[in-house]
Amino acid sequence: MTAAPGIRPGAHLVVDRLSHRIGGKWVEAGGAPIAVGSPATGATVAHVGGGTAEDAGRAVTAAVAAGPAWADTPVARRAEIVRALGDLLAAHTDDLAGVVTTEVGMPYHLAGPAQVAVPARVLHLTADAALSHPWSEPVAAGEVLRVPAGVVVAITPWNMPLHQIAAKVGPALVAGCTVVLKPSEVAPLTAFALVGLAEEAGVPPGVLNLVTGTGPVVGEALVRDPRVAVVSLTGSGPSGARVAELAAPGITRVCLELGGKSANVLLDDAPFDRAVPAAVAQAFFNSGQACNALTRLLVPAHRHDEVCDLLVTAVRALTVGDPWDAGTDLGPLVSERQLRSVRGHVDRARADGARLLVGGSEPDPDLPEGHYHRPTVFTGVDPGSALAREEVFGPVLAVLTHSGGDDAVRLANDTEYGLAAGVWSGDPDRARAVGRRIRAGQVKVNGVRTRDGLDAPFGGLGRSGLGRELGRFGIDEYVELVSLLG
Structure with a gap:
């Protein structure tokens, strides 16, 4: 399909986004705006808020506050919401594909199937997996429970922006975790669209928060925060090494999906x-x-x-x-x-x-x-x-x-x-x-x-990272195992 010149699909979503979404409210970013460029022309198409360390801390605070109620929400309800988000992505394919084409440069006729249909399917499969996941399984001396790990920081890249969000946020939500999402500042506009659809799907305030900004400022502040239980990053090898270094003092779990050759x-x-x-x-x-x-x-x-x-x-x-x-x-x-x-x-x-x-x-x-x-x-x-x-x-x-x-x-x-x-x-x-x-x-x-x-696990060996995404394997990155004996 060819998008006719003029008002193209998703154009209404390619606008300045100078506030973060924290605790279900728009919170003005503390730093200078960041330009988002068009790969096809080199021109600036929008600006997003330049987040600060204080902004990152506010987002974690909101996620912590929302944590107990979300963890107590039945798995079936959490899965229902994630499935609904997948439905909404599919329903908005044309507009979302248009945003991807605008900020990433992938051909529009390919972006719908590859950049929108795939993450919608990921969310559907994640919801399916949650319903059959062994949240409690017997052992000889009692049972093993899978409980929410806590606050998850999801740091996502620019090349497959919706897919990488879905592959992290979907399993984290069905696991009962709350999330702070930091998309790449190179292609952040799809993240705003997804967070809006997540709230429409029924994600409660504070369960999914969005903070924009650079890695050295917002990303590092989030990774250093001792209240964070899991950091999931998709990015380059040096970025993964930096995240692991910053997370080490807090013994914070890291899931790293890095490069390949x-x-x-x-x-x-x-x-x-x-x-x-x-x-x-x-x-x-x-x-x-x-x-x-x-x-x-x-x-x-x-x-x-x-x-x-x-x-x-x-x-x-x-x-x-x-x-x-x-x-x-x-x-x-x-x-x-x-x-x-x-x-x-x-x-x-x-x-x-x-x-x-x-x-x-x-x-x-x-x-x-x-x-x-x-x-x-x-x-x-x-x-x-x-x-x-x-x-x-x-x-x-x-x-x-x-x-x-x-x-x-x-x-x-x-x-x-x-x-x-x-x-x-x-x-x-x-x-x-x-x-x-x-x-x-x-x-x-x-x-x-x-x-x-x-539904098959995706992740790497060696310098390609740690951990796995997708299907039931991805869910287990966001849980803790508890042995209940007796």
Whole structure:
């Protein structure tokens, strides 16, 4: 679908938001406003309040005050409210997708299914899981209870703003926790829309609070607060390390969903006509701005040239451009800063001797405004080079060769990260056998996507983080286990 020029979907939600939502009331932010930019034009589209440490403390106070009543609310009622929130997201798909397109830059026709339908489904599945969760289970000497952990701080990123909120707030709410949400200041507007819908769904005042601002000011104040029981962050590796450092003195639990440099293994019997286009899609989803993007393509050495020809054909068929156009496959990167970072990775890869197959860091003269980057593929990538080891977070794919299954597993595991992986084979059992040997939190066989298994746990090994999200596994991140003996 193409959004016609003029008043576009969600335009009424792209407005200045200079107050926080604390305890069910609008509270003016204590700091200077923060500009929210359009990735497609570079222009400022709105401002949000620059929060302060005092604002963060007020939000935690409201969450603490609302905690006992919410914890005493029956699980069935908590699940009903979370389900209702999922219904409301789905009912407002067009407007919410419009906000995502405006502040993130994802093409509008893709944003509805990927950025709104997915979090709505996450909330529905979370509500289902809550109803069958073992809140009390017997042991030989009594029973084990799952009780609310307490106040949760949810710090969410800009690339999948609604999904990451749903994956944290949904399970925290059904677990009986109260929440302080701090969205990324780069793309915060969807968070305001969601909090409004949450109150419409029946979330009581103080149970879900929203504070905007930067990580070093608001985020760090929230993480340091001794009244917080759990901090759940989705972000970069350095951000996760900083959160863990700040949370350590209070022995505050942290759940960290961080970066990745995920491998996509093509075995020699893979259906290359399907696997290569799918590999391009899984590397360049959201213009490559996805933590679980499969950005290392491991191909059989004796079929390297065939794969490269297919890659060039698939990438050249992609259209980069106006995110409001239904013909666009890849929109802009989220910011000028992100664009500079991705260009730097591309330039360094060329300097390191990788061979550019298609794309590159040169600006597209047809796209003089906005933060656009060509979809880019390198081959001849040294496994020890920066391109093979560092997360780019942009539309850049590295091709490496392997000599067979064992070598492919070795290369796939040759990383500090461990968030996701893919394996392709004409024999699904062979693909699964290889997948079992890859050290990653989620291994996808023959093109299955994360969104196809939203009740399966999502999270990483190594530098990709701690803890899991989604389904019943996500709920347990927000509970404490109590043994009631006798």
